Amino acid sequence: MHLGNIFSFAxxxxxxxxxxxxxxLRIDDLDHERVQTSYLQDVFDTLAFLSIPYDEGPRDAGDFQNHFSQLLREPLYHQRLQSLRDRHLLFACNCSRKQLAGYEAYPGTCRHKNLDPDAPNVAWRIVTGDQPVVSFHNIDGSLTTATLPVAMTDFIVRRRDGKAAYQLSSLADDTFYQTDLIVRGQDLLDSTLAQSFLSSLMPDHPLQHVSFFHHPLLLNSEGEKLSKSAGSISIQYLRTHGYSAAAVYDLIAKRIHPGFEAGSWQELAACFLKSHSFQTRKKP
Known part of the structure; x- marks a missing residue:
């Protein structure tokens, strides 16, 4: 958990x-081999340390693994995948990352090979066509319309190991939990477009009533987005070096603008929203 995560949470x-x-509170864990209990617990410890509230979701690592893990919802993902397959909206692909290295977009290598989707070690790709137009609703009530990014051409919906890929599982989870407001960093805008495209192919079009807000990213001194590997800006590192919760919030505020001050998540969010003259529709 680093400063950028906390900015988004606030x-x-x-x-x-x-x-x-x-x-x-939703945590993705389909890459189960990379999940460690200590990493999970760090999420709960950090939210408690910074007094960031949440109303629904797991309360600790054990509760997450027993009741909220994505592994428990794999049948839902496979139902969505089977529906796409039954309507001939996807194809099998056995290309490796090495084969595709250097391409800006998937070159369509396997699109017409008619590979067996049940063959071992094949991914499933959705048929996107030539940069279709996609739209989604913003939190202020406006509509964003854009072409699907080139990098999302025929994007993967099922991985080579047989597990649902991020775009499909994220969409299915939002539907399962009846999510209607999604807050993300601007680096996930392409994913929003991909998921909106995927939603448009499904009979229930699950994202048609969902609103999105894409916020700017916190950057390091080199102007690059903060990385999980940058240990010096992890909340765990700051805590062990004597930072209080208020000091952490003030550190984030000054990364947004040198003149900002904040001692809580409310003050941090208020600084950003005021500086961007933010408007939104209130729900009844």
Whole structure:
């Protein structure tokens, strides 16, 4: 958990409170071999340390693994995948990352090979066509319309190991938990477009009533987005070096603008939203 995560959490909490929405804590763990209990517990410890609230979701690592893990919802993902397959909207691909290295977009290598989707070690790709137009709703009530990014051409919906890929599982989870407001960094805008495209192919079009807010990213001194590997800006590192919760929030505020000050998640979110003249529709 690093400063960028907390900035996003603070905005999410503030926007949820402003729109009378519940805050749901969701953790992705389909890459199960990379999941460690200590990493999971760090999420809960950090939220408690910084007094960031949430209304629904797991309360500790054990509760997450027993009741909220994505592994428990794999049958839902496979139902969505089977529906796409039954309507001939995807194809099997056995290309390796090495084969595709250097391409800006998937070159369509396997699109017409008619590979067996049940063959071992093949991914499933959705048929996107030539940069279709996609739209999604913003939190202020406006509509964003854009072409699907080139990098999302025929994007993967099922991995080579047989597990659902991020775009499909994220969409299915939002539907399962009846999510209607999603707050993300601008680096996930392409994913929003991919998921909106995927939603448009499904009979229930699950994202048609969902609103999105894409916030700017916190950057390091070189102008690059903060990385999980940058240990010096992890909350765990700051805590062990004597930072209080208020000091952490003030550190984030000054990364947004040198003149900002904040001692809580409410003050941090208020600084950002005021500086961007933010407007939103309140829910009834």
């Amino acid at each position: 905005l999410t909490a503030a926007l949820a409170r402003h729109t009378n929405a519940s805050i749901f």
